[in-house]
Amino acid sequence: xxxxxxxxxxxxxxxxxxxxxxxxxxxxxxxxxxxLVNGVLPALATLPLLLPLPQRIRLGxxxxxxxxxxxxxVAAGLLGRSVIAPLLGIALLAVxxxxxxxxxxxxxxxxxxxxxxELRAGAEAGRLAGNLLTALLFPIGKALLQFGSALVLLLxxxxxxxxxxxxxxxxEHRESDAAxxxxxxxxxxxxxxxxxxxxxxxxxxxxxxxxxxxxxxxLPLWVREQAAGSCFDFGLLLTAYGLGRTGAEAWGxxxxxxxxxxxxxxxxxxxxxxxxxxxxxxxxxxxxxxAVADARLAHGVDPAGDLQQNWSLLERSSALGGLAGxxxxxxxxxxxGLGGSxxxxxxxxxxxxxxxxxxxxxxH
Numbered sequence: 001x002x003x004x005x006x007x008x009x010x011x012x013x014x015x016x017x018x019x020x021x022x023x024x025x026x027x028x029x030x031x032x033x034x035x036l037v038n039g040v041l042p043a044l045a046t047l048p049l050l051l052p053l054p055q056r057i058r059l060g061x062x063x064x065x066x067x068x069x070x071x072x073x074v075a076a077g078l079l080g081r082s083v084i085a086p087l088l089g090i091a092l093l094a095v096x097x098x099x100x101x102x103x104x105x106x107x108x109x110x111x112x113x114x115x116x117x118e119l120r121a122g123a124e125a126g127r128l129a130g131n132l133l134t135a136l137l138f139p140i141g142k143a144l145l146q147f148g149s150a151l152v153l154l155l156x157x158x159x160x161x162x163x164x165x166x167x168x169x170x171x172e173h174r175e176s177d178a179a180x181x182x183x184x185x186x187x188x189x190x191x192x193x194x195x196x197x198x199x200x201x202x203x204x205x206x207x208x209x210x211x212x213x214x215x216x217x218x219l220p221l222w223v224r225e226q227a228a229g230s231c232f233d234f235g236l237l238l239t240a241y242g243l244g245r246t247g248a249e250a251w252g253x254x255x256x257x258x259x260x261x262x263x264x265x266x267x268x269x270x271x272x273x274x275x276x277x278x279x280x281x282x283x284x285x286x287x288x289x290x291a292v293a294d295a296r297l298a299h300g301v302d303p304a305g306d307l308q309q310n311w312s313l314l315e316r317s318s319a320l321g322g323l324a325g326x327x328x329x330x331x332x333x334x335x336x337g338l339g340g341s342x343x344x345x346x347x348x349x350x351x352x353x354x355x356x357x358x359x360x361x362x363x364h
Contacts, residue, residue, distance in 0.1 A: 006114050009156035010105075011126035016153035017097055018130025019137075020068060021045055021090065022238055023146035026138070026231040027075065028086050029220040035338055037083055039217040039330020042322065044091045046213070048098035049319040057107070060100025061154075061161050067092035068151045075143035104157075107164065128242045135235025142231075202317040204297045204356050209321020211261075211348055212290060214329030215268075218341060225338060227279070236280045244287025253292050260293040261353035265346050272342075294318075297356075 028041055071089040079085045108114045130153075137145045219237065223229040247253075267286045271279045294314065301310040333341040 003112065003114050003118075005156075006108055006112055006160070007118050007122045009160060010108060010114075010119060011122035011129070012153045012156045014123045014126025015130035015133065016068075016150045017064070017093065018127045019133045019146060019153065020071065020093055020150040022131060022134035022235060023138075023143055023150070023231075024071060024086050024090050025220045026134070026224075026234055027071075027143050028083060029224050031081055031083050031086070033221065033225065035218055035221060035333035035341070036327075036330040037087075038221050039326045039328075039333075040087060041090055042213065042217045042326040044087060045094045046319050046323045046326070047091075048094045050316070050323070051098070053095065053098050055099060055103040057100045057104050057164055058161055060096045060098070060104075061157065063092050063096030063099065064154060065151070067096060068147055068154070071147045072144065072151070075147050104160070107160075124242075124246055128239060128246065131235055131238040131242055133235070135232045135239060138231035138235065200313060201320065202297065202301050202313050204300070205314040205317030206321035206324075207352060207356060208293060208297060209318035209323075210325035210328070211321075211345075211352055212318075213322030213325030214348070215325075215345055217326030217330055218333055218338065221338060227275075233280065237283050240280050240283035241287035241290075244284040244289075245291040246287075247284070248288040248291035248295070253288065254296070255289075255292050257296060257357035258353040260289040260296075261349050261356070264289045264293075265349035265353070268342070268346055268349065293356075 025038075025041055029038055032038070067089045070085060070092065073079050074085045074089065105116075105119055108119060109116055133149060134146065137149055141148075220234050223234045223237065227233070264286055267282050267289070271282050274282060298307065298310045298314045301313055329341060329345070332344060
C-alpha cells in the first residue's frame with residue numbers, strides 16, 4: 001500500500017510540472033503573438049537539463065512551489081501583461097525540476113523500494129494526465145484553475161520531502177554523496193569499455209531535437225492564430241501525442257530508418273486539411289512515429305553498449321537540439337511569419353528522413 005501511494009505521489013508531481021508548462025505556453029501565446037518570445041519558453045524549460053546543477057530535493061521542491069505561486073499571480077492579473085513573469089516562472093520551475101527529480105527518484109527506489117519500472121510508468125501516466133488537465137481545466141477556470149491545480153498536485157510529495165527534512169541536511173548530502181560514489185565506481189568499471197564523455201553528443205539526437213523542438217515551440221501559437229483553437233484543443237493535441245508515444249513503447253513497433261520522418265511530414269500536411277477532432281487524432285500516430293524514431297536512434301548509438309547509457313546520451317543531445325530548434329524556429333517565424341514556417345518544418349522532416357539514416361550508417 002505504501003509503495004502504491006508513493007508511486008501516486010510521484011505521478012502527481014509529474015502531472016503538476018506538465019500541466020504548469022502546458023498552461024504557461026498557452027498563456028504566453030495570448031500575451032504576445034511574437035513567435036520568438038514564444039520560442040523562448042520551451043528553451044528556458046530545456047536549458048537546465050544541459051547545466052551541471054546540484055541535486056537538492058528540498059531546494060528544488062521550494063523553487064517549484066515559488067514558480068507556481070508566481071504563475072498564479074500572473075493568471076490573476078496581479079502582474080499585468082508582461083511576458084517576463086511567465087518566462088521567469090517557467091525558468092524557476094525548470095530549475096526546480098532539474099534539482100529535485102533525479103535524487104527524488106533515487107530516494108523512492110533506494111530508500112522506499114519502488115521499482116524503477118513502476119516509477120517510469122507512473123511518470124508517463126502523470127505526464128499524460130497533466131496534458132489532459134491542460135485541456136479540461138481551461139474551459140472551467142482558465143489559467144487560474146490550471147496553476148492552482150498544478151500547485152495542489154505537488155502536495156502529495158510534501159510528506160516525502162518532509163521525511164527527508166526530518167533527517168536533516170545530512171540525509172540529502174549522504175544521498176548525493178552515494179550517487180557520486182556510484183557514478184565514480186561505474187566510471188571506473190567501464191573505463192575499458194570507453195564510456196562516453198559527459199558532454200559527448202549524438203548528432204542524430206541533436207537533429208531530432210531540432211525538428212521536434214521547432215515544431216512544439218510554435219504549437220500553442222499555431223493552434224491559437226492559425227487554427228483559431230483554444231487551450232482545450234492545444235491540451236488535447238499534447239495528450240494525443242503522448243498517447244502515441246506510449247503506444248509505441250507498449251507495442252515495440254519498428255520501422256525502416258527513413259519512414260518515420262517521411263510519415264511525420266505526411267501527418268503534418270494532413271493536419272492542414274483535416275479540422276477539429278481529426279487534427280487531434282492525427283497527433284496520435286505522430287507521437288507514435290516520433291517514439292519509433294527515438295528508439296531507433298537510441299539503439300543505434302552503440303548497438304553493443306548499455307542501452308540506458310544510449311538513452312541518456314540521446315536525451316541530452318535531443319535537449320540541446322530542442323533548445324536550438326525552439327529558438328531557431330521562433331526566429332524564422334518572427335522574420336517570415338508563422339504561416340511561412342510550416343513549409344520549412346516539412347522540408348526539415350523530409351531532409352531528416354534522408355540525412356539521419358546516412359549519419360548512422362557512416363558511424364557504423
